[in-house]
Amino acid sequence: MASNKRGKVWLAAAGLVVSKEGKWLVVKKSYGGLKGKWSIPAGFVDEGETADEAAVREVKEETGLDCEVKGLIGLRTGVIEEVTSDNLLLFLLEVKGEGLISIQEREIVEAAYLSPAELMEDADTSVLIHYLIGLGKLQNLPGKEGLDPGNLFGYTTYKLFF
Template sequence: MAGAVVVHEGRVLLVRRQVAVGRLSWQFPAGKVEPGESCEEAAVRETKEEAGLDVVAVAPLGERVHPITGRHVSYTACEVVDGTAHAADTDEVAEVAWVSLPEIPRYIPYGLFKPVQRYLDVALRS
Protein backbone atom coordinates (compact mmCIF):
# COMPACT_ATOMS: atom_id res chain seq x y z
CA MET A 1 0.00 0.00 0.00
CA ALA A 2 1.10 3.56 -0.65
CA GLY A 3 -0.17 6.53 1.34
CA ALA A 4 0.08 10.20 0.37
CA VAL A 5 0.70 12.78 3.09
CA VAL A 6 -0.53 15.87 1.23
CA VAL A 7 0.19 19.21 2.90
CA HIS A 8 -1.30 22.45 1.52
CA GLU A 9 -1.74 25.87 3.11
CA GLY A 10 -1.02 24.66 6.64
CA ARG A 11 -3.32 21.63 6.56
CA VAL A 12 -3.06 17.93 5.69
CA LEU A 13 -5.52 16.08 3.45
CA LEU A 14 -7.52 13.22 4.97
CA VAL A 15 -10.17 11.07 3.31
CA ARG A 16 -13.00 9.23 5.03
CA ARG A 17 -13.60 5.74 3.68
CA GLN A 18 -17.11 4.62 2.77
CA VAL A 19 -16.39 1.45 4.76
CA ALA A 20 -14.28 1.71 7.91
CA VAL A 21 -11.68 -0.93 8.71
CA GLY A 22 -12.08 -1.38 12.46
CA ARG A 23 -11.39 2.03 14.03
CA LEU A 24 -9.85 3.25 10.77
CA SER A 25 -12.26 5.61 9.05
CA TRP A 26 -10.22 8.74 8.26
CA GLN A 27 -6.82 8.26 6.66
CA PHE A 28 -4.41 9.62 4.10
CA PRO A 29 -5.24 8.92 0.45
CA ALA A 30 -3.86 5.42 -0.09
CA GLY A 31 -4.09 2.28 -2.16
CA LYS A 32 -2.31 -0.64 -3.76
CA VAL A 33 0.93 -0.21 -5.65
CA GLU A 34 0.35 -1.40 -9.22
CA PRO A 35 2.91 -3.62 -11.03
CA GLY A 36 5.81 -1.50 -12.34
CA GLU A 37 4.83 1.46 -10.18
CA SER A 38 6.92 2.95 -7.35
CA CYS A 39 5.38 3.72 -3.96
CA GLU A 40 5.74 7.43 -4.74
CA GLU A 41 3.94 7.03 -8.09
CA ALA A 42 1.15 5.07 -6.40
CA ALA A 43 0.71 7.79 -3.75
CA VAL A 44 0.38 10.43 -6.49
CA ARG A 45 -2.10 8.28 -8.48
CA GLU A 46 -4.21 7.38 -5.44
CA THR A 47 -4.51 11.05 -4.47
CA LYS A 48 -5.82 11.86 -7.95
CA GLU A 49 -8.23 8.89 -7.95
CA GLU A 50 -9.58 9.41 -4.43
CA ALA A 51 -9.47 13.18 -3.94
CA GLY A 52 -9.22 14.61 -7.46
CA LEU A 53 -5.96 16.42 -6.71
CA ASP A 54 -2.84 16.56 -8.84
CA VAL A 55 0.15 16.24 -6.52
CA VAL A 56 3.88 15.63 -6.77
CA ALA A 57 5.87 13.35 -4.50
CA VAL A 58 8.34 15.32 -2.38
CA ALA A 59 9.97 12.75 -0.09
CA PRO A 60 9.49 9.23 1.26
CA LEU A 61 8.56 9.32 4.96
CA GLY A 62 8.90 5.66 5.90
CA GLU A 63 7.20 2.28 5.83
CA ARG A 64 5.46 0.09 8.38
CA VAL A 65 2.90 -2.64 8.88
CA HIS A 66 -0.25 -0.68 9.75
CA PRO A 67 -1.36 -1.59 13.30
CA ILE A 68 -5.07 -1.68 12.38
CA THR A 69 -5.14 -3.09 8.85
CA GLY A 70 -2.04 -5.29 9.05
CA ARG A 71 -1.04 -4.06 5.58
CA HIS A 72 2.45 -2.90 4.64
CA VAL A 73 2.22 0.86 3.96
CA SER A 74 4.76 3.24 2.47
CA TYR A 75 4.15 6.94 3.24
CA THR A 76 5.16 9.73 0.84
CA ALA A 77 5.07 13.48 1.48
CA CYS A 78 3.29 15.22 -1.41
CA GLU A 79 2.53 18.79 -2.48
CA VAL A 80 -0.49 20.04 -4.43
CA VAL A 81 0.08 21.03 -8.06
CA ASP A 82 -3.52 21.57 -9.20
CA GLY A 83 -7.15 20.86 -8.42
CA THR A 84 -9.61 21.10 -5.57
CA ALA A 85 -9.97 18.22 -3.14
CA HIS A 86 -13.28 16.36 -3.28
CA ALA A 87 -14.53 12.79 -2.93
CA ALA A 88 -13.57 11.78 -6.48
CA ASP A 89 -14.06 8.02 -6.04
CA THR A 90 -17.43 7.89 -4.30
CA ASP A 91 -17.34 4.07 -4.19
CA GLU A 92 -14.38 4.30 -1.81
CA VAL A 93 -14.38 7.83 -0.37
CA ALA A 94 -17.26 9.41 1.56
CA GLU A 95 -15.66 12.82 2.13
CA VAL A 96 -12.37 14.70 2.31
CA ALA A 97 -11.08 17.19 4.86
CA TRP A 98 -8.16 19.58 5.18
CA VAL A 99 -7.07 19.18 8.78
CA SER A 100 -4.83 21.39 10.92
CA LEU A 101 -2.20 19.88 13.22
CA PRO A 102 -4.25 20.30 16.45
CA GLU A 103 -7.33 18.73 14.77
CA ILE A 104 -5.61 15.48 13.68
CA PRO A 105 -6.40 13.52 16.91
CA ARG A 106 -10.14 14.11 16.33
CA TYR A 107 -9.85 12.36 12.96
CA ILE A 108 -7.15 9.82 13.86
CA PRO A 109 -7.47 9.23 17.63
CA TYR A 110 -5.07 6.28 17.75
CA GLY A 111 -2.11 8.43 16.62
CA LEU A 112 0.06 8.65 13.54
CA PHE A 113 3.12 6.71 12.40
CA LYS A 114 5.99 8.51 14.17
CA PRO A 115 7.91 9.59 11.01
CA VAL A 116 4.66 11.00 9.55
CA GLN A 117 3.91 12.81 12.83
CA ARG A 118 7.42 14.32 12.88
CA TYR A 119 7.02 15.50 9.27
CA LEU A 120 3.63 17.07 10.00
CA ASP A 121 4.91 18.71 13.21
CA VAL A 122 7.32 20.68 11.00
CA ALA A 123 5.24 21.05 7.80
CA LEU A 124 2.09 22.27 9.60
CA ARG A 125 3.74 24.63 12.07
CA SER A 126 2.05 27.99 11.83
Protein backbone atom coordinates in the same frame (compact mmCIF):
# COMPACT_ATOMS: atom_id res chain seq x y z
CA MET B 1 -8.82 -13.41 8.04
CA ALA B 2 -7.02 -11.08 5.64
CA SER B 3 -8.01 -11.20 1.98
CA ASN B 4 -6.08 -13.58 -0.28
CA LYS B 5 -6.66 -11.39 -3.36
CA ARG B 6 -3.15 -9.90 -3.06
CA GLY B 7 -1.42 -12.91 -1.57
CA LYS B 8 0.27 -12.84 1.80
CA VAL B 9 2.58 -9.87 1.19
CA TRP B 10 0.88 -6.51 0.71
CA LEU B 11 2.52 -3.31 -0.50
CA ALA B 12 0.56 -0.09 -0.28
CA ALA B 13 1.41 3.58 -0.68
CA ALA B 14 -0.04 6.70 0.89
CA GLY B 15 0.32 10.36 0.02
CA LEU B 16 0.34 13.04 2.70
CA VAL B 17 -0.51 16.43 1.23
CA VAL B 18 0.16 19.43 3.48
CA SER B 19 -1.37 22.74 2.38
CA LYS B 20 0.51 26.05 2.44
CA GLU B 21 -1.45 26.80 5.62
CA GLY B 22 -0.13 23.61 7.26
CA LYS B 23 -3.39 21.66 7.00
CA TRP B 24 -3.33 17.95 6.12
CA LEU B 25 -5.43 16.38 3.37
CA VAL B 26 -7.37 13.53 4.97
CA VAL B 27 -10.17 11.23 3.85
CA LYS B 28 -12.84 9.04 5.43
CA LYS B 29 -13.21 5.72 3.62
CA SER B 30 -16.53 3.93 3.24
CA TYR B 31 -15.07 0.45 3.84
CA GLY B 32 -12.37 -1.55 5.63
CA GLY B 33 -10.59 -1.12 8.93
CA LEU B 34 -10.40 2.68 8.56
CA LYS B 35 -14.09 3.08 7.66
CA GLY B 36 -15.27 6.41 9.08
CA LYS B 37 -11.80 7.36 10.34
CA TRP B 38 -9.72 10.28 9.13
CA SER B 39 -6.82 8.70 7.27
CA ILE B 40 -4.27 9.59 4.62
CA PRO B 41 -5.25 8.74 1.02
CA ALA B 42 -3.73 5.33 0.30
CA GLY B 43 -4.05 2.09 -1.62
CA PHE B 44 -2.21 -0.88 -3.03
CA VAL B 45 0.68 -0.57 -5.47
CA ASP B 46 -0.37 -1.98 -8.86
CA GLU B 47 1.71 -4.06 -11.23
CA GLY B 48 4.04 -1.94 -13.34
CA GLU B 49 4.12 1.10 -11.03
CA THR B 50 6.50 2.28 -8.35
CA ALA B 51 5.31 2.94 -4.81
CA ASP B 52 5.60 6.72 -5.23
CA GLU B 53 3.56 6.55 -8.45
CA ALA B 54 0.90 4.59 -6.54
CA ALA B 55 0.73 7.30 -3.86
CA VAL B 56 0.17 9.98 -6.51
CA ARG B 57 -2.46 7.81 -8.25
CA GLU B 58 -4.32 7.08 -5.02
CA VAL B 59 -4.51 10.76 -4.03
CA LYS B 60 -5.81 11.56 -7.53
CA GLU B 61 -8.39 8.74 -7.44
CA GLU B 62 -9.65 9.52 -3.93
CA THR B 63 -9.57 13.34 -3.98
CA GLY B 64 -9.22 14.44 -7.61
CA LEU B 65 -5.98 16.32 -6.82
CA ASP B 66 -2.94 16.16 -9.11
CA CYS B 67 0.23 15.94 -7.04
CA GLU B 68 3.96 15.46 -7.29
CA VAL B 69 6.22 13.56 -4.90
CA LYS B 70 8.44 15.61 -2.61
CA GLY B 71 9.94 12.68 -0.70
CA LEU B 72 9.47 9.61 1.47
CA ILE B 73 8.28 10.15 5.04
CA GLY B 74 8.50 6.58 6.28
CA LEU B 75 7.27 3.01 6.42
CA ARG B 76 4.45 1.37 8.35
CA THR B 77 4.82 -2.41 8.50
CA GLY B 78 2.96 -5.11 10.36
CA VAL B 79 1.64 -8.66 10.22
CA ILE B 80 -2.11 -9.33 10.15
CA GLU B 81 -3.33 -12.44 11.99
CA GLU B 82 0.23 -13.83 12.06
CA VAL B 83 0.09 -14.44 8.29
CA THR B 84 -0.20 -11.39 6.03
CA SER B 85 2.72 -8.96 5.79
CA ASP B 86 1.10 -5.52 5.45
CA ASN B 87 3.46 -2.73 4.34
CA LEU B 88 2.74 0.92 3.58
CA LEU B 89 5.18 3.54 2.29
CA LEU B 90 4.14 7.09 3.18
CA PHE B 91 5.17 9.84 0.76
CA LEU B 92 5.02 13.61 1.12
CA LEU B 93 3.15 15.08 -1.86
CA GLU B 94 2.51 18.59 -3.10
CA VAL B 95 -0.55 19.64 -5.08
CA LYS B 96 0.16 20.91 -8.60
CA GLY B 97 -1.76 24.11 -9.29
CA GLU B 98 -4.82 25.15 -7.30
CA GLY B 99 -6.76 21.89 -7.24
CA LEU B 100 -10.24 21.45 -5.85
CA ILE B 101 -11.17 18.34 -3.90
CA SER B 102 -13.52 16.01 -5.76
CA ILE B 103 -14.09 12.76 -3.85
CA GLN B 104 -14.42 9.30 -5.34
CA GLU B 105 -17.87 8.55 -3.92
CA ARG B 106 -17.55 4.78 -4.29
CA GLU B 107 -14.72 4.60 -1.72
CA ILE B 108 -14.59 7.98 0.02
CA VAL B 109 -17.28 9.49 2.26
CA GLU B 110 -15.49 12.77 2.96
CA ALA B 111 -12.22 14.56 2.23
CA ALA B 112 -10.94 17.73 3.86
CA TYR B 113 -7.91 19.76 4.82
CA LEU B 114 -7.70 19.76 8.62
CA SER B 115 -5.07 21.24 10.91
CA PRO B 116 -2.98 18.90 13.05
CA ALA B 117 -4.73 20.38 16.14
CA GLU B 118 -8.17 19.58 14.68
CA LEU B 119 -7.05 16.05 13.85
CA MET B 120 -5.62 15.46 17.35
CA GLU B 121 -8.94 16.50 18.92
CA ASP B 122 -11.11 14.39 16.61
CA ALA B 123 -11.95 10.90 17.93
CA ASP B 124 -12.23 9.71 14.31
CA THR B 125 -8.54 10.32 13.53
CA SER B 126 -6.44 7.22 12.76
CA VAL B 127 -3.62 6.02 15.00
CA LEU B 128 -1.07 6.64 12.21
CA ILE B 129 -2.05 10.31 11.92
CA HIS B 130 -1.90 10.75 15.72
CA TYR B 131 1.61 9.29 15.70
CA LEU B 132 2.79 11.46 12.80
CA ILE B 133 1.48 14.64 14.41
CA GLY B 134 3.15 13.64 17.68
CA LEU B 135 6.52 13.51 15.93
CA GLY B 136 6.36 17.26 15.35
CA LYS B 137 8.56 17.63 12.28
CA LEU B 138 8.19 14.96 9.61
CA GLN B 139 11.32 13.58 7.98
CA ASN B 140 11.43 13.86 4.22
CA LEU B 141 13.80 11.65 2.26
CA PRO B 142 14.02 13.17 -1.25
CA GLY B 143 13.75 10.96 -4.30
CA LYS B 144 16.41 10.59 -6.97
CA GLU B 145 15.68 9.51 -10.54
CA GLY B 146 17.96 9.13 -13.54
CA LEU B 147 20.36 6.65 -11.97
CA ASP B 148 21.39 3.69 -14.14
CA PRO B 149 21.47 0.40 -12.21
CA GLY B 150 22.69 -1.44 -15.32
CA ASN B 151 21.07 -4.36 -17.10
CA LEU B 152 21.40 -6.91 -14.32
CA PHE B 153 17.74 -6.91 -13.23
CA GLY B 154 16.03 -5.26 -16.23
CA TYR B 155 14.62 -2.21 -14.42
CA THR B 156 12.34 -0.03 -16.53
CA THR B 157 11.95 2.46 -13.66
CA TYR B 158 14.50 2.96 -10.89
CA LYS B 159 14.32 5.51 -8.05
CA LEU B 160 16.06 5.95 -4.70
CA PHE B 161 14.76 7.70 -1.57
CA PHE B 162 17.55 8.37 0.97
